[in-house]
Amino acid sequence: MEYTEIELIQKAKAFDQSALAIIYDRYSTPLYQYAYRQLGNQQMAEDCVAETFTRFLRILKNKKGPKEHLRAYLYRIAHNWITDQFRRKTSTLETLDEQIEQIESDQVGVETAVLKKLSGQLLRGLLKELTPEQRQVIALKHLEDMSNNEVAEIMERNVGSIKALNSRGLARLRKLIEEQGIE
Amino acid sequence: MAEKDKTQEQETIQLLQKLKETTPRDPEKAAQGRQAFLSQAQEISKQPVSIPFFQRLTSVFNQPKSQLRFSTLTIGLILGFLLLTFSSSAIAARISKPDQPFYTYKLWLENSRLSLTTKSEKQIDLHLVFAEERLKELAEGSSDYSELGLDRAVHNLSDHVKALQSLLDEDQISDDQRERLDDILDQYDQYDEDELEDERETQTEDSSSGSEDDEPEKTEDVVEDEIDGDEEENESNKDKQSNDSEDSHHPEETDEPDEDDREPESTDEPDDDSSDNSGSSNEDPTETPEPDEGDD
Numbered sequence: 001m002e003y004t005e006i007e008l009i010q011k012a013k014a015f016d017q018s019a020l021a022i023i024y025d026r027y028s029t030p031l032y033q034y035a036y037r038q039l040g041n042q043q044m045a046e047d048c049v050a051e052t053f054t055r056f057l058r059i060l061k062n063k064k065g066p067k068e069h070l071r072a073y074l075y076r077i078a079h080n081w082i083t084d085q086f087r088r089k090t091s092t093l094e095t096l097d098e099q100i101e102q103i104e105s106d107q108v109g110v111e112t113a114v115l116k117k118l119s120g121q122l123l124r125g126l127l128k129e130l131t132p133e134q135r136q137v138i139a140l141k142h143l144e145d146m147s148n149n150e151v152a153e154i155m156e157r158n159v160g161s162i163k164a165l166n167s168r169g170l171a172r173l174r175k176l177i178e179e180q181g182i183e
Numbered sequence: 184m185a186e187k188d189k190t191q192e193q194e195t196i197q198l199l200q201k202l203k204e205t206t207p208r209d210p211e212k213a214a215q216g217r218q219a220f221l222s223q224a225q226e227i228s229k230q231p232v233s234i235p236f237f238q239r240l241t242s243v244f245n246q247p248k249s250q251l252r253f254s255t256l257t258i259g260l261i262l263g264f265l266l267l268t269f270s271s272s273a274i275a276a277r278i279s280k281p282d283q284p285f286y287t288y289k290l291w292l293e294n295s296r297l298s299l300t301t302k303s304e305k306q307i308d309l310h311l312v313f314a315e316e317r318l319k320e321l322a323e324g325s326s327d328y329s330e331l332g333l334d335r336a337v338h339n340l341s342d343h344v345k346a347l348q349s350l351l352d353e354d355q356i357s358d359d360q361r362e363r364l365d366d367i368l369d370q371y372d373q374y375d376e377d378e379l380e381d382e383r384e385t386q387t388e389d390s391s392s393g394s395e396d397d398e399p400e401k402t403e404d405v406v407e408d409e410i411d412g413d414e415e416e417n418e419s420n421k422d423k424q425s426n427d428s429e430d431s432h433h434p435e436e437t438d439e440p441d442e443d444d445r446e447p448e449s450t451d452e453p454d455d456d457s458s459d460n461s462g463s464s465n466e467d468p469t470e471t472p473e474p475d476e477g478d479d
Contacts, residue, residue, distance in 0.1 A: 015228035017221060024217050029208055036205045046212050053220045057227050120201050142199045171188075174195045 005070045013060050024053060027071060030144070031078050037143045038082055038135070040124045048085075052077045072154040075140070083132045126176040134169030141166055281320055281332035290339055307350055307360055314343035314367045321374055337374050344371050 011019030028049050035048035055077050059065045066073040140151045148159045279285035293313050300306050317340035
């Protein structure tokens, strides 16, 4: 049965198992990808998904939560969790063993793959240098391919400020890339 | 310059595309995550909810529209009931008299109105209206009211008059208001608290003196004694007169009166008729003139 987002929210607030299952199936993978693109670590991305849904359940239990825009709400929870991880300054980089393991399994040319991986991790490292809001805009707009309106909805801001954040974030990132000499 | 920026921006976006590539999610982990989430949901749904007080108050507005309509109806009914209760009690208070229970509420409402009025002109008007109302109440039935009811009304009237007098000193009263105040003051004199107090004191004194007089038994005794005494006196006078007349007939006993001077009681002894009342007659001050008669 197809539910609208508002119907899903109402049923989720009543802890309807089928509605909750639909929500998980619909949003867990996009959230996983969103987390992975920023963290570059499978396990941490899984942790992000698990923690996002746990927090969502607690919020529902306290009779709070979204009235509409469920996707935006879940992305906000995930973003906050990712920002917490960055603040803790724990290494979000995959261990070298993990990277080599994945490269071998991908059966791509080792040299090219390593370079690709390393440049990816360096980029993630540079993203960490942006403000949380700049990073969120860039991640949603350029990694998740969302429109300005969708990003504005998730961040609860107007489109103008999203454009400004995007512009400033990209400029800052460009500067950092030039400093690091990444191509 | 702007074009260069745009190109650089495009290059940066191009670089970011590298991050779009993700390793596919492990389906087993995804399934485990789903299972964990659903069982967690089931567990959490069974736990008791502790909603903060403020949230509980505002939760009515977060309810779905269908439930909200019911809640609005309930709230409307409660508010309506409260409004009805308040207005009916206000009306009851408005027509209450000093002896009635709602009278205190009436005075409280009046004081509240005064407190909420900021303009001095309006305050004066209210003081005048309330003072006139008190006078009307007192005129209608001051004699019927209990002391407490009367006190409350007079005390309140006094407050209004004092307030008006102070405002009068400050020349804030218009001519029309001054006329009304004069009328109030004329009538107020009879209810002036001090005068009423004096009156009460006087009444108390009167009642206490009245209680001293109120000894009917004693009074009767005294009256009886007095009557007895008078009768004895009259009889003794008669005896004396008869003795005198006898003395006049027996001149040799004229020395007797000398003895009577020393022992006036002895003159009574012969009167056997009055022997029963001798004690009281001796104590009776009305008998004191006898020695003088003896002297005579």
